[in-house]
Amino acid sequence: MAVTKEILTLAVEMGDALLRNGAEVYRAEDTVLHILEAYEIKDFDVYVLSNGIFASADENTEDACSMTRHVPLGKTHLGRIAALNQLSREICSHECSLIDAWTRLEECKNIPVSKISVRIFFCGLGSGSFGYLLGGTLPDAVLSFFIGMLLQVFLIATDHRLDSKFLTNILGSALVTTLSLFALWIGIPIMQDKVIIGAIMPLVPGIALTTSIRDLFNGDYLSGAIHMIDAILTAFCIAIGVGAIITLYRFLPGGISLL
Amino acid sequence: MIIQFLVCFAANISFAVLFSAPKRQLIFCGLTGSVGWLVYLLCKDCGLGLAGCNLVATLTLTLISRIIAALQKHPVTVYLVAGIFPLVPGAGIYYMSYYFIMNETDQCAKWGMDTLKIAGSIVLGIIFGFALPQKLFNKLHSVKLPSVKNVFRGR
Numbered sequence: 001m002a003v004t005k006e007i008l009t010l011a012v013e014m015g016d017a018l019l020r021n022g023a024e025v026y027r028a029e030d031t032v033l034h035i036l037e038a039y040e041i042k043d044f045d046v047y048v049l050s051n052g053i054f055a056s057a058d059e060n061t062e063d064a065c066s067m068t069r070h071v072p073l074g075k076t077h078l079g080r081i082a083a084l085n086q087l088s089r090e091i092c093s094h095e096c097s098l099i100d101a102w103t104r105l106e107e108c109k110n111i112p113v114s115k116i117s118v119r120i121f122f123c124g125l126g127s128g129s130f131g132y133l134l135g136g137t138l139p140d141a142v143l144s145f146f147i148g149m150l151l152q153v154f155l156i157a158t159d160h161r162l163d164s165k166f167l168t169n170i171l172g173s174a175l176v177t178t179l180s181l182f183a184l185w186i187g188i189p190i191m192q193d194k195v196i197i198g199a200i201m202p203l204v205p206g207i208a209l210t211t212s213i214r215d216l217f218n219g220d221y222l223s224g225a226i227h228m229i230d231a232i233l234t235a236f237c238i239a240i241g242v243g244a245i246i247t248l249y250r251f252l253p254g255g256i257s258l259l
Numbered sequence: 260m261i262i263q264f265l266v267c268f269a270a271n272i273s274f275a276v277l278f279s280a281p282k283r284q285l286i287f288c289g290l291t292g293s294v295g296w297l298v299y300l301l302c303k304d305c306g307l308g309l310a311g312c313n314l315v316a317t318l319t320l321t322l323i324s325r326i327i328a329a330l331q332k333h334p335v336t337v338y339l340v341a342g343i344f345p346l347v348p349g350a351g352i353y354y355m356s357y358y359f360i361m362n363e364t365d366q367c368a369k370w371g372m373d374t375l376k377i378a379g380s381i382v383l384g385i386i387f388g389f390a391l392p393q394k395l396f397n398k399l400h401s402v403k404l405p406s407v408k409n410v411f412r413g414r
Contacts, residue, residue, distance in 0.1 A: 078280040078337045126273030197350045204349040239356035
C-alpha cells in the first residue's frame with residue numbers, strides 16, 4: 001500500500017512549502033496534522049522546526065513511513081502562504097481529492113513574485129514614506145525614495161550571487177548610508193539620519209521578530225530562538241554597515257559636522 | 260494626522276507588495292498598519308511613554324489583524340507582517356550604532372535601552388493580542404460582508 005506514503009508526502013510537502021515561504025511553525029505543523037487527519041490517517045506524529053520537518057505515519061502497520069525535510073530560511077511570500085492556507089482548508093473540508101491536491105500544491109508553489117520594476121518602485125515608496133513618517137521633511141522623503149529604489153536594485157542584483165544574508169545586509173545598509181552621506185556632502189540640505197532610517201527599513205528584521213515572538217508564544221521555543229537570533233543578527237549587521245560608513249565619513253574633509 | 264495616515268498607508272502597502280501579499284488583501288494590509296500607527300500617535304499625544312505607546316499600538320494592530328483575518332479567511336501573518344513595520348525600532352538601531360561610533364556612550368546606551376523597550380513592548384503587544392482564544396474570532400467566519408465583497412469584486 002503506497003497510500004499512506006503518498007498522503008504523508010503531500011502533507012509534508014505542504015508544510016515544507018509553507019515554511020519555505022516564511023509561515024510560522026505552528027501554521028506548518030497544524031497544516032500537516034490537519035491534512036493527515038483529513039485523509040483519515042489515524043496514527044501519526046509530526047514535529048516541525050523553523051528549518052526542518054520530521055513526520056511519521058502508521059508506524060505500526062505494514063505501510064509505515066516517515067519523512068525528514070530540511071527547509072532553509074527563505075524569503076517571505078505572503079501570497080503563497082495565503083494560497084496554501086486556502087488549499088489546506090479545502091482539503092480539510094474534503095473538497096479536494098489527493099490528485100487534485102498535488103496539482104493545486106504545484107500551482108501554489110509557483111505563484112510568481114511581483115515584477116522587478118514593481119518591487120523596485122514599492123521599495124522606494126516604502127522607504128520614502130518611512131523617511132517622512134519618522135520625522136523627515138519632504139526632500140528627505142524624496143531622497144529616501146530614490147535610495148530605497150537603488151537598495152532594491154542592489155538586493156535584486158545580488159540575490160543569487162551573495163550566499164550570505166549577513167553580507168547582503170551589511171553591504172545594503174552601507175550602500176544606503178554612503179548614498180545619503182554623499183548627498184549631504186555635496187550640499188543637499190537633508191537630515192541624513194531620517195533619510196538613512198527610511199531607506200534601511202526594507203532591511204529591518206520586522207518579520208523575523210514577529211514570527212519569533214509568535215513561535216515563542218506557541219511554545220515552540222527552539223524555533224522562536226532560531227528566528228530571534230536571526231532578527232538580532234540582522235539588526236547587528238545593519239548597525240555594522242551604517243556604522244562603518246559613518247566612521248569613514250568622519251575622515252572626509254568637511255565630514256565631521258554630522259547631526 | 261490625515262497626512263500621516265495616508266503616508267503610513269502607502270508605506271504599509273509597499274511592504275506588503277515587497278512580501279508578495281495577495282493583491283486583494285493589499286488594502287487591508289495598509290489599513291491595519293495605518294490604524295496601528297494612528298493609535299501610536301494618539302497615545303503619544305496623550306503623553307504615554309515610549310513602551311506604552313508601542314504596547315497599545317501593537318495590541319490594536321494584532322487584534323485588527325486577527326479580526327480581518329477571520330473575516331477574509333486569510334492567515335493573520337498577511338496583515339500583521341506589513342503592519343508591524345512602522346513600529347519596529349529601525350530608528351533605534353540606527354541611532355544606537357551612530358552614537359556608538361561617535362563614542363557618546365550615554366546616548367548610545369539610551370537609544371539601546373529604548374530599542375530594547377520598544378522591541379519588548381511589541382512582544383508583549385503581540386502576545387496579549389494572541390492571548391484571546393481563536394474561537395472568538397472563528398465566529399466571524401460566518402459573518403457575511405456583502406458591501407466589502409462587492410467593492411472588491413471589480414478588482
